[in-house]
Amino acid sequence: MLGVVLIIGMSFAVSCKKKEKAATVLPNIVLILADDLGYGDLASYNHNSLVPTPNLDRLASQGIRLTNAYCPVSVCSPSRYALMTGTYPFRSWKKSGVLSNYEPSMMAEGQLTLPKMLQLSGYTTAGFGKWHLGASFPTLDGERPAGYGKFKAENNGANIDLKSPVSDGPVDHGFEHWFGFSCASECWVMNGKNIVAALQHDFYNIDSATQKDHIEVIPSDKYLSMITEKSVRFLTDHNATDPKKPFFLYFAPYVPHIPLSVSDEFKGATKAGLYGDYVYELDTYIGKLLSTLDSLQQSKNTIVLFASDNGSQFEMTGTHIDLASASNSPKDVIKKGTNANEHYPNGDLKGTKWTIWEGGVRTPFIAKWPGKFPSGAKSDQLFALNDVMATLGSIVGFKLPTDAAIDSYDQLSVLMGKEESIRESVVVQSSNGMAIRKGNWKYIMPSDENTDGELYNLADDVSESTNRFEKNPELAKTMKNELHEMISRTAIDQSKNY
Known part of the structure; x- marks a missing residue:
């Protein structure tokens, strides 16, 4: 009789462990970060938008959209730092502004990052597109890379050792797989730690570089489709080889940042001019990514997050405005007019990228997790990209050390639709x-x-x-x-x- 009791007890214990394990199945995570997309570009945020964004609007209808989410900086590198570390960028060595060419990592040595946290939690981590958080490039002469600290140099790449690995970049901060560039003005595209390609850019070049025999030159209007294909391949391969292991996919396209490298098939597709065409193209490729999750039957257990790194640099766009050679400078911003055919990328918000006003620092933020986050919901609670790290940490059961992600708040309850004020305030920052x-x-x-x-x-x-x-x-x-x-x-x- 005692043996029977022991067997029953052991069976119950095994059953409980199986249930416990089943209850702690970790969700996959897809994080999509647009580049210079405005708060008013999506129809789900601006009913006057002249840009069709059916896939992102569908995502909003399937999840929750936040109306008071912040970048929290109106330029690229620092916002990405906040997202990747859960820490305000003014606490880093780069107190303000965007990283210049070849500058080192904004992250302190050993600083915990979002992908590293997820990697430690058992995730396969992959990133495609844009990093712009610094890396250390090897040189042939042991000196700093030509053009270091600048945004444009005629001798860019002159002393870069293209056959040696890059260090302190995405792979060293938590990404098991990486394909993309660190900074667009450097042009170099890395596969893991190795420089394998260069972005063909309207403003920058690699003419002075040597050892280029193995370098693939990627036309800027092909880059979006390329990183989408690589992201889809990652999802497909992961599903085939290790479907039970959770994945984290960071999809960071260089869109709709200038130059507006719209593919021929999308030119003239919207009433918002070349800029609107580029946003529409981005939405289309995001749709392909989301469709892949559906076809792999991964959507139900995948969290999808969408945001932009800062506001749009344009106050208005339209078919009557030539933006083909638009510069990346605040002094060239065309002010809003009164033409009924104008599109306002930042909606009713004042300011643009670079500025401290809402148009520069407020971002659309959409979160979908079927069965966990409400569908078609809206929240007005304060949120910042810093909060992604603590929130995902809470979901995956990672206890953040007290000295990590110090400006990040766990906002899981907000994403689950509860009108609960978690963050009392948020610090926002512009270039100056x-x-x-x-x-x-x-x-x-x-x-x-x-x-x-x-x-x-x-x-x-x-x-x-x-x-x-x-x-x-x-x-x-x-x-x-x-x-x-x-x-x-x-x-x-x-x-x-x-």
Whole structure:
């Protein structure tokens, strides 16, 4: 009788373990980060948008969209740093601005990153497209790469050792698989750590480089389709070889960043001009990625997140506006007009990429997880790209060390549709300014301490048209002090190896 009891007990224990294991099956994760896409480009965020975005709008209908999500920086590198580390970029060595050519990693040695966290949690990690968080390129003469610290150099690549591996790049920060460039103005495309190709760019070149026999030159209008194909192949191969192991796919296209390298089949496809055509093309390829998940029957257990790294650089676009040679400079921004055929990439928001206003720092953010996140839902809760790391950490059961992702909040309850305020405030930053959003109020710190700064109530003035500083000086002072306190806090030691 005792033996029977023992057998029954052992069977029950095994059954419980199986149930426990089944209950902790980790979801796959697909993170899509557009490049310079505006808050008002998607129809699900702007019913006046002139750009058809059927796939992203379908994603929004199947998940939850956040209306108060922040990049939280209006330029590329620092926003990607916030996403990948859960930490404000002003705590890194690069206090402000975008990384220039060949500058080293923004991450401290051993600093925990989003892909590394997921890799440690048992995920196969892969990234395709754009990194722009720094790497160390080998040189033939042991000197810094030609053009170091610049955005454009006529002798770009002159002393790059194209046959030696790149270090301190995506693979060294958690990506098991990587295909893409670090910085577009460097042109070099890496497969893992090896330089295998170069982006054919309208503004930059590799004419001065040597050892180029093995380098494939990728036309800029073919890059989106190429990284999509490689992403699809990764999903297909992973499903065939290791379907029970969860995967993390980071899809980071160089779109709709200038130059507007629209494929011929998409030119003239929208009423929003070349820019709109590029956004539509991006939506189409995102659709191919999502369709692959469906065909592999992976959609039900896959979290899909979508955002942009900052706002659009254009205040308006249209078929009547020539943007073929648009420059990457704020001084060339064409201001909004009154033509009914104009498309406003940032919607009703003030400002563009580079600026501290909402058009520069607010991003569309869509999250889908069938059966877990509500369908067709909307949340007005404050959110920042920093929060992705803590939120996904919560989902996969990873306990973040106290010195990692220090500006990241677990917002799983918000993504599950609960109207719960997790983040009280968010610090936002432009190339030359800082601000804080708290509740409905936003305070912009002046560049000149002798001036008052700006204060807006975004609840009734999302376009930031009325500065309310003079009527609310005490509130402005309180928010200013809180902003200074946030900036003054430094990261705890991040030199550990995880």
